[in-house]
Amino acid sequence: MIPAAFDYTRATTVDEALTALASSDDAKILGGGQSLLPVLRQRLNAPELIVDCSAIDEIKGIDAGGDKVTIGAGATHHAVMNDPAVKASVELLAQATETVADPQIRHRGTLGGSLAHADPRADQPPVALALDAEFTIAGPSGKRTVPASEFFIGPFETAVGEDELLVSVAFPKYDGWGSHYEKFNRTAQAWSIVGIAAAVRMDGGKIAEARIGLTNVGGTPVRATAVEQALVGASSMAEIAAAAERASDGIEPFADEDADVEFRKHLARVLTKRAVAKAAGIE
Amino acid sequence: MQHISVNVDGTQYEGDVEPRTLLVHWLRNEVGKVGTVVGCDTSNCGACTILMNGRSVKSCSVLAVQADGASVTTIQGISTGDDWHPVQTAFKECHGLQCGYCTPGMVMSAIDLLGENPNPSEAEIREGLEGNLCRCTGYHNIVRSVEKAAELMGGAK
Numbered sequence: 345m346i347p348a349a350f351d352y353t354r355a356t357t358v359d360e361a362l363t364a365l366a367s368s369d370d371a372k373i374l375g376g377g378q379s380l381l382p383v384l385r386q387r388l389n390a391p392e393l394i395v396d397c398s399a400i401d402e403i404k405g406i407d408a409g410g411d412k413v414t415i416g417a418g419a420t421h422h423a424v425m426n427d428p429a430v431k432a433s434v435e436l437l438a439q440a441t442e443t444v445a446d447p448q449i450r451h452r453g454t455l456g457g458s459l460a461h462a463d464p465r466a467d468q469p470p471v472a473l474a475l476d477a478e479f480t481i482a483g484p485s486g487k488r489t490v491p492a493s494e495f496f497i498g499p500f501e502t503a504v505g506e507d508e509l510l511v512s513v514a515f516p517k518y519d520g521w522g523s524h525y526e527k528f529n530r531t532a533q534a535w536s537i538v539g540i541a542a543a544v545r546m547d548g549g550k551i552a553e554a555r556i557g558l559t560n561v562g563g564t565p566v567r568a569t570a571v572e573q574a575l576v577g578a579s580s581m582a583e584i585a586a587a588a589e590r591a592s593d594g595i596e597p598f599a600d601e602d603a604d605v606e607f608r609k610h611l612a613r614v615l616t617k618r619a620v621a622k623a624a625g626i627e
Numbered sequence: 628m629q630h631i632s633v634n635v636d637g638t639q640y641e642g643d644v645e646p647r648t649l650l651v652h653w654l655r656n657e658v659g660k661v662g663t664v665v666g667c668d669t670s671n672c673g674a675c676t677i678l679m680n681g682r683s684v685k686s687c688s689v690l691a692v693q694a695d696g697a698s699v700t701t702i703q704g705i706s707t708g709d710d711w712h713p714v715q716t717a718f719k720e721c722h723g724l725q726c727g728y729c730t731p732g733m734v735m736s737a738i739d740l741l742g743e744n745p746n747p748s749e750a751e752i753r754e755g756l757e758g759n760l761c762r763c764t765g766y767h768n769i770v771r772s773v774e775k776a777a778e779l780m781g782g783a784k
């Protein structure tokens with residue numbers, strides 16, 4: 345199908361994008377377009393104005409100076425997963441990004457677009473949550489920062505306002521941590537039925553610190569704090585399995601054509617065990 | 628209407644487009660590149676795959692206005708005169724197609740894959756083509772075709 349008619353403007357700076365957003369009550373940002381264009385083609389949405397932000401160079405860079413890796417919202421999935429600094433210091437993000445969609449979509453789709461879209465099934469939001477990323481959002485009154493714990497509000501809803509643009513996401517460096525993204529799906533290109541993002545810091549063969557994020561077990565990504573605490577000191581598969589039992593504590597998954605509620609809880613526990621074991625290098 | 632200028636298969640094309648025009652429709656209807664086909668409404672199938680500034684993209688998931696200033700290669704731009712692209716030759720030799728509908732997209736994705744990884748393993752080929760669906764499900768021969776193409780292009784060891 346062909347999208348409904350809209351006006352179009354291509355912004356080349358953040359300021360141009362903000363001015364364009366302010367000019368209409370019904371404007372929509374176009375990032376990589378890999379979620380928005382299918383939505384427009386199926387006429388699930390018909391905005392009046394499309395503000396194309398895919399040509400704003402100032403939001404595409406990846407900067408690893410200092411104790412953070414700061415990734416422009418417009419950096420493509422392909423750029424993120426191949427970036428040496430991301431691979432070295434935020435490996436979990438590279439691993440999760442490799443599982444997103446397919447090469448063509450990763451050539452256009454962006455990290456910022458995926459986070460701002462906040463699809464409950466998406467693979468990068470649980471990573472941002474587990475690793476305490478910080479979001480920088482630009483709006484009419486300047487820039488503000490929001491911690492990941494306050495960014496995801498509900499399905500397809502985030503802290504980014506209608507007249508605002510997500511400009512970058514900063515990840516603390518996790519040099520030396522082990523990590524693994526465990527995605528359960530039916531076919532190669534498909535979305536996660538459940539996905540687990542796990543990072544661990546090892547000390548003398550034991551887990552000293554753990555960070556776990558879950559996707560598609562509710563309307564927003566979930567941080568498995570009970571598992572994180574229970575993992576401290578674990579050094580065997582049995583101890584990891586015992587801690588992973590808590591992955592379904594407090595989650596409220598939904599049923600859909602892929603899985604019912606009990607199966608999703610089961611997946612949360614089993615996949616957490618696998619993800620942590622692989623991240624920790626324990627068999 | 629917006630004015631665009633796009634290099635398609637080595638020739639510069641200009642035109643006025645409605646912003647909602649998908650790149651694939653502009654390529655097919657205005658430029659005549661009907662080798663690039665549409666297979667879905669959901670950005671899943673990959674039949675519409677082209678190279679944009681050298682990398683594979685789904686041309687149904689890019690607006691024509693976004694291609695302004697870009698360089699695009701379609702399935703109709705990969706052979707030189709009567710000489711087929713090695714990936715085309717390999718698909719013919721290994722019978723990497725049945726009805727042929729997915730083939731233009733498969734070939735373009737394979738070219739992108741071999742550009743990044745000239746000697747892919749079978750698993751890497753399967754993953755590299757995950758964005759292309761074959762409704763005839765002839766995947767085995769498609770994988771063989773890409774292995775053959777790697778050999779023809781001198782990448783395979």
Ligand SMILES: Cc1cc2nc3c(=O)[nH]c(=O)nc-3n(C[C@H](O)[C@H](O)[C@H](O)COP(=O)(O)OP(=O)(O)OC[C@H]3O[C@@H](n4cnc5c(N)ncnc54)[C@H](O)[C@@H]3O)c2cc1C
Nearest residue numbers: 373375376377378379380445453454457458460466467510
């Ligand atoms: C077939 C298919 C399979 C997929 N599989 C997966 C998968 O397995 N896992 C996964 O995680 N994702 C998957 N995706 C989604 C993909 O990751 C998209 O790239 C991503 O969701 C959206 O990024 P984008 O840059 O393309 O954003 P767009 O499509 O351009 O935008 C998406 C939304 O975010 C808003 N937006 C974009 N950029 C900004 C910004 N800078 N500031 C504020 N708002 C912004 C837009 O207004 C829009 O509402 C899949 C998509 C398709 C089509």
Ligand code: FES
Nearest residue numbers: 666667672673687
């Ligand atoms: S037509 Fe199916 S992905 Fe483009």
Ligand code: FES
Nearest residue numbers: 725727761762763
């Ligand atoms: S050959 Fe028929 S769809 Fe692939």
